[in-house]
Amino acid sequence: MNETIQTILGHRSIRKFKERPLSNEEINTIIEAASRASTSSFMMAYSIIGIDDASVKSKLAKISGQSYVEHNGHLFVFCADLNKVGLLASPEEKQQINENVENTEHFLVATIDAALAAQNACLAAEGIGLGVCYIGSIRNDIKTVDQLLGLPDHVIPLFGLAVGEPDHDPQPKPRLPKEAFYFKNKYIESASLQKEIEHFDQGVNDYYKKRSENKRMDQWSTQMIRKLSTPIRTDVTPFVQSKGLNKK
Numbered sequence: 001m002n003e004t005i006q007t008i009l010g011h012r013s014i015r016k017f018k019e020r021p022l023s024n025e026e027i028n029t030i031i032e033a034a035s036r037a038s039t040s041s042f043m044m045a046y047s048i049i050g051i052d053d054a055s056v057k058s059k060l061a062k063i064s065g066q067s068y069v070e071h072n073g074h075l076f077v078f079c080a081d082l083n084k085v086g087l088l089a090s091p092e093e094k095q096q097i098n099e100n101v102e103n104t105e106h107f108l109v110a111t112i113d114a115a116l117a118a119q120n121a122c123l124a125a126e127g128i129g130l131g132v133c134y135i136g137s138i139r140n141d142i143k144t145v146d147q148l149l150g151l152p153d154h155v156i157p158l159f160g161l162a163v164g165e166p167d168h169d170p171q172p173k174p175r176l177p178k179e180a181f182y183f184k185n186k187y188i189e190s191a192s193l194q195k196e197i198e199h200f201d202q203g204v205n206d207y208y209k210k211r212s213e214n215k216r217m218d219q220w221s222t223q224m225i226r227k228l229s230t231p232i233r234t235d236v237t238p239f240v241q242s243k244g245l246n247k248k
């Protein structure tokens, strides 16, 4: 199998890193790979903040409640960024641009651009033998993260990415079978999808029972129901709108 596919198929999130800081060369490889991702209409509507200030890392770790946000080789924060696109516009042009960048379409453009860049960064990191973990839990207090990183209007923090030399070797987590996410020409019938999910649940249960760390009894669908039955991060919508994004 070719090396790129091997890297992709070998992915598992790493949550324990050796303390070795990434070299500048490693960081540059990762961010250059990020920048090569496809980008909607050439907008490159994202920014990446590299965090090597121990006190900022420690604050982000407190917000996320996860030690590997502090202890890793390097921490990146990926932001949706619609600030740059209007920076050289005249005041009249800026007014018109703002009308447009504040809609849901451009919010999607910026979040998709950031996610594609981040996934390229992950693959580059994993391709050079490093491990990665996305950190969505920085959104536990998105406003404080925003202030900590000094983000202007039309820029919001989306997620962190902890990268470093793996210090554990977790098994890959199962994925939905292709029958449950790849459909030909039309969305699948609900009854067939339910069957696929029931079958997947059994596999997930086995995975949680047998894995080397943090064994438990759990299933995918019960996990999703549990997760989505409680409101979470209800401050994100007003925060995003207060930054001038996803307003209309």
Ligand SMILES: Cc1cc2nc3c(=O)[nH]c(=O)nc-3n(C[C@H](O)[C@H](O)[C@H](O)COP(=O)(O)O)c2cc1C
Binding pocket: 011, 012, 013, 014, 015, 064, 066, 133, 134, 135, 136, 137, 138, 159, 172, 173
């Ligand atoms: C946008 C995003 C945010 C995530 N946030 C967190 C996080 O805050 N903490 C964490 O431990 N893992 C986080 N993850 C990792 C997922 O939990 C992980 O990818 C998923 O459980 C599948 O496991 P795997 O990556 O090992 O295959 C995040 C993943 C994504 C894509």
